[in-house]
Amino acid sequence: MYLLRNFIEKYISMSYIRVSIILIFLFTTLYSFSQNHPAKKLNYDTLYITSYSDKLTTKATIISKGNNFNIYDKTSKKSLKYNPNESIGMGFGAYFKKIGLAFAFNLPFINNDNDKYGKTFQKDLQATRYGRKTIIDLNLQTYKGFYIENAKDLNPAWNSQRDPYPKRGDIATAALGGSFYYILNSDRFSYRAAFIQDEAQKKRAGSLLLGGYLNFFNLQSDSSIIPMQLESVFNERAYLIKGKTLTFGAGIGYAYTLVIRKRFFITLSTIPGIAFVNFEGQKENLDYFYSKTKIAFRSQIRLATGYNGGKFYAGFNLTTDNISMDNSEHSSINYHLGNIRFYAGRRFDLSKIISKF
Numbered sequence: 001m002y003l004l005r006n007f008i009e010k011y012i013s014m015s016y017i018r019v020s021i022i023l024i025f026l027f028t029t030l031y032s033f034s035q036n037h038p039a040k041k042l043n044y045d046t047l048y049i050t051s052y053s054d055k056l057t058t059k060a061t062i063i064s065k066g067n068n069f070n071i072y073d074k075t076s077k078k079s080l081k082y083n084p085n086e087s088i089g090m091g092f093g094a095y096f097k098k099i100g101l102a103f104a105f106n107l108p109f110i111n112n113d114n115d116k117y118g119k120t121f122q123k124d125l126q127a128t129r130y131g132r133k134t135i136i137d138l139n140l141q142t143y144k145g146f147y148i149e150n151a152k153d154l155n156p157a158w159n160s161q162r163d164p165y166p167k168r169g170d171i172a173t174a175a176l177g178g179s180f181y182y183i184l185n186s187d188r189f190s191y192r193a194a195f196i197q198d199e200a201q202k203k204r205a206g207s208l209l210l211g212g213y214l215n216f217f218n219l220q221s222d223s224s225i226i227p228m229q230l231e232s233v234f235n236e237r238a239y240l241i242k243g244k245t246l247t248f249g250a251g252i253g254y255a256y257t258l259v260i261r262k263r264f265f266i267t268l269s270t271i272p273g274i275a276f277v278n279f280e281g282q283k284e285n286l287d288y289f290y291s292k293t294k295i296a297f298r299s300q301i302r303l304a305t306g307y308n309g310g311k312f313y314a315g316f317n318l319t320t321d322n323i324s325m326d327n328s329e330h331s332s333i334n335y336h337l338g339n340i341r342f343y344a345g346r347r348f349d350l351s352k353i354i355s356k357f
Contacts, residue, residue, distance in 0.1 A: 043132060048188040050200040052347055053097055057198045059313075059345030061091040063104055065124050067143050067173060069335035071225065073234045079334075080230060081149040082171065084120040085113065095198045096350075118167035120145040126339065128319075130195050133186040135209075137179045139337065144172040154233050170222040175337060179300070181211030181251070181271065194257060194267035194304035197313050197345060201265055206256035209271055212249065213298070215323060217335055219243040224284045235330035237290070242282040243333060245325050249275025249298065263309050269302040277325040279333075296325045306343075314344040 044051070070081045091104030121144045129136040147165040151158045183189065185207035193199040219225070224239040231239070251273030258266045277296040299322045306315015320338035 043187065044190070045188050048201065048203045048205050049190045049193065050202055052198050052200070053095075054351075055096075055198075056348040056350050057095040057196075057345065058348070059093050059197065059343045061093065061102075061104070062342040063089045063091055063339060064341075065089075065126070065141075065339040067122070067124075067141050067175065067335075067337055068146075069173065069219065069333060071234065071238050072332045072334060073238060074330055074332070075235060076233050078154055078233055079150070080154065080226065080234070082146040082168070082225075083117075083149050084122060084143045084146055085117040086120070087122070095196060100196070117147045117165055118145050118169060128195075130191040132190075132192075133183050135179075135181045135183065135191060135211075137177075137213075139178070140176050141337065142172070142174045145169045146171045146173075148227070151227075151230065154230050158229065166227060168221065168225075171225060172220055173335070174218040175215065175335070177213065177215030177247075179211060179213035179251075181209045181253075183255075184208045184210065189255065189257065191255065191267075191269075193308065194265065195302070195317055197308060197343075200308045201257045201259055201267075202262070204257060204259050206254060209251075209253045209255055209269070211251060211271075213247075213251065213273065213275075213300075215245075215247040215298075217243075217245045217247070217323070219333070237283070237329075238331040239283050240281045241284045242280075244280045245323075245333075246278045247275045247296065247298070247323055247325070249273050249296075251298065251300070253300070255302070264307055265305065267302070267304040269300075271300040273298040273300070275323075277323075279325050292326075294326055296323065298323045311347055312345070313347075316340065316342045 064086060066084070066086055068081070068083045070079045072079045087106045088110050089104045089106045091102055093100060093102030123140075123142045125138075125140045127136075127138045145168070147167045149165065151166050152164070183191065185205065188203075189205040189207040190199045190201050193201040219240070220242045222241070224241060226234050226239045251271045253269065253271030255267065255269035260266070275296050275298055276293060278293045279290065281290040299320075301320045302317065304315065304317035307313060308315075318338070318340050320336060322334065322336050324332055324334040326332045
């Protein structure tokens with residue numbers, strides 16, 4: 001496990017261009033292995049699923065991505081919550097014959113609250129492939145610059161007028177991971193209908209999900225992540241300046257789509273998992289170093305709802321990934337990755353457009 005963690009750390013420190021190339025290579029490799037061999041008959045039930053893969057599916061998206069963590073003290077039962085100054089972006093995408101292209105950019109006229117929450121420097125690469133029988137997730141996220149969300153709750157004497165959200169520009173996190181899940185009832189249940197929209201779910205259906213995941217998380221700061229004004233709330237072994245976790249495990253879950261009046265849908269997917277976690281932590285004065293491998297829990301939730309017509313479609317989807325691990329016998333670190341997307345789009349029949357020329 002030590003060698004694997006060092007290997008992951010090495011590649012996180014590489015340039016984003018090189019890491020992006022590696023992620024794309026891994027993604028396309030997993031994609032090729034997860035493909036079905038060509039068959040003469042359809043690999044889904046047409047009474048339950050309609051495919052629009054022969055049409056050009058286009059969409060515009062509003063995106064908000066998140067990467068936050070908290071320190072939980074088991075004695076006081078309180079949490080210190082750190083959030084980045086999250087940005088809102090806009091994206092455009094197109095899909096045809098199960099091949100997609102998408103891009104996004106930040107909206108500067110919305111993301112103008114640095115005075116209140118501080119500035120966050122972030123690089124966020126996320127790739128998800130919703131196939132007929134498989135779901136593949138890959139992510140690489142680095143964030144630097146966080147603020148404390150609940151300082152006043154932990155210390156009533158905190159001067160919330162002067163500094164309601166204490167800023168920690170020195171705190172940096174990095175997360176690298178991936179997951180692979182198999183959809184057992186793929187002939188009647190479609191993930192693509194809820195999250196890609198190049199298909200439509202005609203009747204309510206669900207499926208059991210089986211798979212596994214691997215995640216690396218790194219946290220570091222120039223001084224203790226517990227501010228001096230809040231030290232009385234937390235055990236001294238939570239006063240970390242560094243923390244590293246390597247997590248790998250398996251999950252089993254369920255996904256279900258409810259269809260309302262043929263065109264409206266609600267899809268909920270939840271995948272709880274159990275994992276082995278190796279954690280290393282170091283205090284500011286170097287008098288305490290914690291290293292231990294334990295069992296931890298992980299949960300991944302996906303929610304989607306909207307309207308899916310023949311030409312037009314719109315809705316929103318939410319993806320969250322939560323991992324919890326002990327950093328000592330007295331406290332734990334919990335981190336969350338996720339995104340929210342609002343979208344609207346239209347499908348085009350290219351054969352009809354081409355026939356006009």
